[in-house]
Structure formats: structure tokens, C-alpha cells
Amino acid sequence: MSAILLVAVPLLAAFIAILVKKFASYILLVVVLFNIILLATLPDGFVIIGGFNQPLGITLLLDTYSRIALILINVLILVIAYLNIKKYGNYANILLITVAGLNGLVLTNDLFNFFVFLEISGISAYLITTSNKKPASTFHYLVLGVVGSSLFLFGVIILYSMFGTLNMVDMIHKIQASNNYKELILPFLFMFIGLGVEAKLLPFNSWVRGVLGKSNTMSGPIFASVYAAAIAFVLGRFITNLFMFEGSLLVLVTVLLAFGIILGDVMAFSSTKTREILMYSSIAQASIIALLFVNGVVIWAVYLIIANALSKTVLFLVINKANDDVGSDEISKLKGLFSNNVIVGIAFTLSALSVMGLPLLVGFVIKINFLTELARNNQVWLIAVILIASIIEGIYFVRMLVKLWYKENNTINVKYNISFKIVFVVIALALLTFGTYSTPLKQLDNQIDTVMEVVNNG
Amino acid sequence: MIQYAAIILFVLGLYGLFTNRNVIKMIVSLNIMELGLNIFIISIGFTYDGVAPIITSSNGVGSIFVDPLPQALVLTAIVIGVGTTALGLAFAKSIYKKYNTFELGEVEEEL
Numbered sequence: 392m393s394a395i396l397l398v399a400v401p402l403l404a405a406f407i408a409i410l411v412k413k414f415a416s417y418i419l420l421v422v423v424l425f426n427i428i429l430l431a432t433l434p435d436g437f438v439i440i441g442g443f444n445q446p447l448g449i450t451l452l453l454d455t456y457s458r459i460a461l462i463l464i465n466v467l468i469l470v471i472a473y474l475n476i477k478k479y480g481n482y483a484n485i486l487l488i489t490v491a492g493l494n495g496l497v498l499t500n501d502l503f504n505f506f507v508f509l510e511i512s513g514i515s516a517y518l519i520t521t522s523n524k525k526p527a528s529t530f531h532y533l534v535l536g537v538v539g540s541s542l543f544l545f546g547v548i549i550l551y552s553m554f555g556t557l558n559m560v561d562m563i564h565k566i567q568a569s570n571n572y573k574e575l576i577l578p579f580l581f582m583f584i585g586l587g588v589e590a591k592l593l594p595f596n597s598w599v600r601g602v603l604g605k606s607n608t609m610s611g612p613i614f615a616s617v618y619a620a621a622i623a624f625v626l627g628r629f630i631t632n633l634f635m636f637e638g639s640l641l642v643l644v645t646v647l648l649a650f651g652i653i654l655g656d657v658m659a660f661s662s663t664k665t666r667e668i669l670m671y672s673s674i675a676q677a678s679i680i681a682l683l684f685v686n687g688v689v690i691w692a693v694y695l696i697i698a699n700a701l702s703k704t705v706l707f708l709v710i711n712k713a714n715d716d717v718g719s720d721e722i723s724k725l726k727g728l729f730s731n732n733v734i735v736g737i738a739f740t741l742s743a744l745s746v747m748g749l750p751l752l753v754g755f756v757i758k759i760n761f762l763t764e765l766a767r768n769n770q771v772w773l774i775a776v777i778l779i780a781s782i783i784e785g786i787y788f789v790r791m792l793v794k795l796w797y798k799e800n801n802t803i804n805v806k807y808n809i810s811f812k813i814v815f816v817v818i819a820l821a822l823l824t825f826g827t828y829s830t831p832l833k834q835l836d837n838q839i840d841t842v843m844e845v846v847n848n849g
Numbered sequence: 850m851i852q853y854a855a856i857i858l859f860v861l862g863l864y865g866l867f868t869n870r871n872v873i874k875m876i877v878s879l880n881i882m883e884l885g886l887n888i889f890i891i892s893i894g895f896t897y898d899g900v901a902p903i904i905t906s907s908n909g910v911g912s913i914f915v916d917p918l919p920q921a922l923v924l925t926a927i928v929i930g931v932g933t934t935a936l937g938l939a940f941a942k943s944i945y946k947k948y949n950t951f952e953l954g955e956v957e958e959e960l
Contacts (some may be wrong), residue, residue: 503922510929517936526943527956530872533940537879537933538866545859545925548886548919552893557918636959 394438397426397461397494405487414482415478423469423490429622430461437500446558451498455839456693460497460624463697467617467704468816474708475609479522482609488515489613492622502547502557505625509540510571513589516618520602522610523783528601535598537587545583546578550552553578562577563632563846569818583644586629586650590622591677593651599808608715611666611707615673620700623680627692630684632842644685656783665710665795666720672746673703675780683761686768689837691761698753698825701818702742708811709739712749716805721729722791727798728805736796739817743788745822748781752826858885870953872941874932883930887923894919912954 404422408415435458438451472486492512499505513536520529551557553574554565566575587595603614630636636644655675659668676699683692713728714720729736745754758781765774807815825832838844858947862882894916901913941951948956 503925507925507929510933514932514936516941521940521943526940526947527953530875530937530940531946531953533933533937534866534875535877537937538863538882541859541882545886546887548893548922550889552920 392429392433393449394433394451394498394647396429396441397498398491400425401487401494403745405484405491406765408484408487410480415487416472416480416567419472419487419490420469420476421482423465423472426465426490427462427469427493430458430465446561446616448500448516449501449504450558452500452842452845454693454841455499455835456624456628456689456841457497459497459693459697459839460621461494462593463700464493464497464617464621467612467620467700469674470684470704470766471609471612471617474810475816476495479607479609482519482522485515485518486613488512489519489617489762491819494500496621496625500559502550502559502562503544505541506544506559507546509543509585509589511538512621513537518611520612522607523602523605525601526559528605532598532602535595535817539585539595540831541585542581546581546585549578549581550575557843559633560842560845563842567846568581568632569760572640576638576640579640580643583634586622586626589618590626590681591619591674592681593647593654593674593678596674599670599674603673604664604667606707606711608708608711609744611711612704615669615703615707616700619673619677619703620696623677623696624693626681628840628842629687630681631687631840632846636685641685645682645773645788648678648682648685649773651675652776654683654781656780656787660783660787662787663722664720664793665722665725666707666714668722668791669710672729672784672788676746679777682773683765686765686770686773687837687842688761688764688768690835691757691764693835693839694753694832695761698745698757698822701821702746702754704748705738705742705815705818709735709807709815712807712811713805715801717803722794725796725803726801728795728803730796730798730801732805732807734812735815738812738819739795740792741819741822743792745826747785747788748825751823752828753822753832754826756826756832851895852889855885855889855892858888859871861885872937872944872951872953875939875953876937879937880930880934881937883926887926887930890923890926892919 395500401422404418408418433453435454462547468486468490475835489512495508496505496512500507517529517533521531550562550659555564556562556565584595591599603611606614618625652675655671655678659671662668662671680692680695710720715726717724741752745752748754762774853865862885863877865878865881870879895914896915899913899915900908902917915944944956945951
């Protein structure tokens with residue numbers, strides 16, 4: 392058994408699923424389940440493809456970092472696909488391609504191969520947005536996505552012309568040997584912008600409003616949780632190992648991300664639509680995660696990705712289901728949503744409070760730890776930015792929660808079936824458990840990403 | 850020199866994308882941008898007086914070969930470009946079907 396099966400099996404299954412459309416949804420569930428089991432059994436290390444050794448051939452790297460990312464991606468796709476099996480069953484083929492693309496994206500150690508997986512996952516993402524029935528927004532996303540990936544490829548090709556390799560480990564070796572960062576600013580900036588489009592970083596994220604702001608029970612959690620987590624993981628790997636921002640580029644990126652945090656939360660604050668509030672909150676969170684990677688706080692950034700993906704799955708599922716049944720996502724139209732759905736309401740509240748970073752929830756443990764790490768790095772301004780953003784976040788989330796809990800004269804009837812409720816309860820319990828018992832979180836450290844270890848020790 | 854032409858094409862495509870609101874013209878701009886990028890990629894592998902990297906009776910050890918890797922890369926990039934263009938055209942068709950226009954400015958949809 393090899394890690395290549397994590398990419399090859401979903402791809403093969405996607406083609407088979409076209410032939411047996413009736414069973415496509417079940418094939419998807421079986422394949423994702425197979426991936427999860429495979430991930431539990433595979434050993435760490437490089438997988439050499441085609442018998443060409445590094446740095447000539449394409450290699451895949453499975454370490455603790457990529458294993459965490461892959462488990463999260465596959466489990467979330469399994470859950471979201473299962474919950475939407477009836478309504479969006481005909482998207483099973485596309486979700487299989489998504490699984491292959493995102494798994495490859497996290498695993499690959501080759502920069503051009505990374506571009507190919509970026510395009511595969513991008514094309515499946517455009518197709519998933521067609522479920523929103525907003526073709527102009529989908530087209531807008533396609534255009535920005537293609538420009539982003541083209542810029543990424545431009546950066547990769549410039550690096551190839553400079554160092555003559557596409558293997559990430561080999562390239563880091565050669566960059567370290569050349570010790571001339573000024574020449575790398577342009578390709579790194581192109582690659583960062585390219586990834587920034589998919590990672591929803593400001594100002595490259597104008598597609599998000601048309602996609603997440605109009606999402607449904609499938610596309611919402613897929614974009615806010617699965618894609619966001621996968622891209623955050625790979626962006627983290629690039630920032631930590633390849634980009635290693637310094638000088639003027641570090642200042643530019645830090646300012647962009649700090650603006651992203653504040654602007655995301657301010658836009659969420661000024662919005663009256665629940666989906667938009669969650670969407671802008673996602674933008675702010677994506678910027679915080681990138682900022683943590685820029686400052687070398689890898690492990691807490693990883694935990695933040697996981698906690699954020701789980702919380703956003705609950706938040707988007709609850710709101711999108713309510714939007715489907717009520718026909719509006721305006722907070723004023725959803726007043727009293729939780730008065731008839733107490734369990735769903737509690738899970739939603741716990742998830743929202745975890746994103747805010749309130750005590751007893753995992754979001755608090757993560758926030759306190761990454762703020763401590765930033766304080767150790769003397770990043771006082773960044774701490775101030777994050778704290779100001781947290782206050783704004785607190786206000787708009789509490790305001791939304793109060794309105795969703797207290798009903799007025801109108802009664803809202805939204806029915807969440809048992810499988811939805813089970814998912815909500817499990818995630819809420821997980822957020823609560825790791826918030827009160829955080830010892831397991833401290834077992835891992837910043838060394839989970841082994842690329843630099845491979846570069847230094849061979 | 851050819852690299853300047855490639856970069857000009859890339860920037861021209863980008864300019865077209867950001868100044869046009871017509872879906873078809875945007876797809877054409879996207880293709881011009883990709884064309885520029887593809888020419889840039891292929892130019893990376895160029896070697897003056899280089900021959901195709903195939904060992905024959907006349908070209909063997911000691912010959913100067915062009916770098917074959919960018920040629921392989923550009924082939925993949927072209928295929929991906931065709932895929933995204935086809936997808937873009939399919940979306941253009943559904944935009945026209947829904948709104949009876951190709952102009953994004955006339956589409957009643959928040960972007």
C-alpha cells in the first residue's frame with residue numbers, strides 16, 4: 392500500500408462513478424472511508440513515483456503534518472457527502488475529483504505537480520459552485536482562480552529557471568546555498584498571490600462573496616471547511632519551508648494579512664446576512680492562520696485550522712439548512728430559529744463561541760497559546776490587531792446568537808434530521824472536550840512539518 | 850527577447866480581463882494570458898544552437914540540447930488551459946441561458 396492510492400483511487404472511482412451514476416454517492420463514501428483507513432495504516436516517508444529518484448521524479452511526502460491535513464479533509468468530505476447524499480447525490484463524481492485533487496495538493500513535493508493538483512481541485516471547486524445556481528458568480532470565481540493559478544505557475548517557472556529543479560526539498564537546498572533573497576521576491580510574491588486567491592486572503596478574494604454568500608448545505612461547508620483547511624495547510628507548508636518571508640516582503644505580507652483580519656471582521660460586523668457574517672469571519676480566520684505561519688507558530692496554526700474547519704462545518708450547515716427552509720439568510724428573518732431547535736442551537740452557539748475564543752472551548756486554548764507564542768516573538772502589534780479583531784468578532788457573533796435564540800411573533804419551522812444533529816453534537820462535544828482537557832494538544836510541536844528536517848539531514 | 854513578448858501577452862490578457870465585462874471577451878483574454886505564460890515557459894528551456902533532446906546518429910554525447918522539461922510542462926499547461934476554457938464557455942452558456950446576455954454588468958446577480 393502506498394500514499395499514491397490516496398490520489399489514484401478517487402480518480403479511478405470518479406471515472407467508474409460516471410458509468411454507474413446510480414451508485415456514485417455510495418462509491419464516494421466507500422472511497423473516502425478507504426482513504427481514512429489507509430491513512431491510519433500508511434508509514435511516514437517519501438513515495439517515489441515512476442522509479443525516478445529525487446530530485447528527478449515526482450515524490451509525495453507523508454508526515455505528521457500532511458497526515459493531519461489528509462485525515463481532516465477526508466473525514467469532513469465523508470460527513471458533508473453523507474449529509475447531502477439525497478439532495479446533491481449527482482455531485483458525487485465531482486467530490487471524488489475534489490478528494491483526489493486536495494489529497495494530491497497536500498501530499499506532493501513537486502512544484503509543477505502541485506500546480507496540476509491546484510487546477511484539478513480548482514476545476515472541481517468551480518463545478519461545486521454550480522450547485523448555488525449563480526452562474527455569473529461561478530464564472531467570476533473561475534476567472535480569479537485561473538489568474539491565481541497562472542500567477543502561481545509563473546512564480547514556479549521563474550524559480551525553475553533560477554535553480555533548475557521543481558522538487559521542493561531540492562529547491563530549498565539550492566535557495567539556502569544561493570543566499571540571495573532579493574532575487575526571490577518576485578516569484579515568491581506571484582506564488583503567494585496565486586495561493587492567496589484560493590486561501591481567501593484579502594485583497595485576492597472577491598470571489599468569496601458570490602460563492603460562500605450564496606452557498607447551500609453542500610457548497611458552504613465544502614468551501615468554508617474542506618477547501619479552506621486544505622489550502623491553509625499547503626499555504627502553511629509553503630510559508631514555513633519555501634517562502635520564509637524576510638525584509639520588505641515580510642513587511643508587505645504582514646500588513647496585508649493584518650488588514651485582512653481587521654477588514655474581514657469589520658465587514659462581518661456591518662453585515663445583516665448570516666451567511667455573509669460567517670463568510671467574512673472565515674476570511675479573517677484565514678488571515679490569522681497565514682499570519683501564524685509567517686511567524687513560525689506552526690502547531691497552533693494547525694490546531695486553529697482544525698478547530699475552524701469543524702466549527703465552520705456546523706455553522707454553515709445550520710445556516711444553509713435554515714436558508715433552504717425559510718428562503719432567506721437575513722438575521723431578522725431567522726429570529727427565534729433555535730427556540731424550536733435547542734440541540735442545534737447549543738451546538739451552533741458552542742461552535743460560534745469557539746471561533747470567538749471563549750474559555751472552556753478549544754478556540755480559547757488555541758488563541759491563548761498562539762498569543763503567548765506571538766508575545767515570545769515580540770509581535771506586540773499583531774497581538775493588538777488580533778485582540779481588536781476578537782472584540783469585533785465577539786460583538787457580531789453575540790448579536791447574531793441573541794437574535795437567533797429569541798423569537799418574536801413569527802415562528803420559524805426548520806427541521807434538522809437526526810444525522811445533522813448527530814454531526815452537530817459530536818463536533819460541539821469535541822470542541823468542548825479539547826477546550827477543557829487540552830493536554831493531548833501539547834503532545835505535538837512545531838516539528839510536525841518535516842520538510843526542513845529532510846532538507847537539513849537528508 | 851521572446852520573454853518580453855511573453856510577458857507583454859500575459860499583461861495584455863490580464864488587462865483584458867480586468868477591463869472587459871463581456872464573458873466571451875473575458876475568456877479570450879484568459880486565453881491570451883495563458884498563451885503568454887506558455888510562451889514564457891517554453892522560452893525557459895531554449896538554448897542557443899541547441900537541438901531537440903533526442904539522441905540520434907548525428908546528435909549524441911557532446912551535442913547541445915534544449916531543456917526538454919519546459920516542453921513537457923507546457924504540454925500539461927496547455928491541456929489544463931483547454932479544460933478551463935471549455936468550462937468557462939459552459940458557464941458562459943448557462944449565464945446566457947439564465948440572463949439572456951453575455952454582459953456581466955447586465956446580470957442581476959451580486960458578484
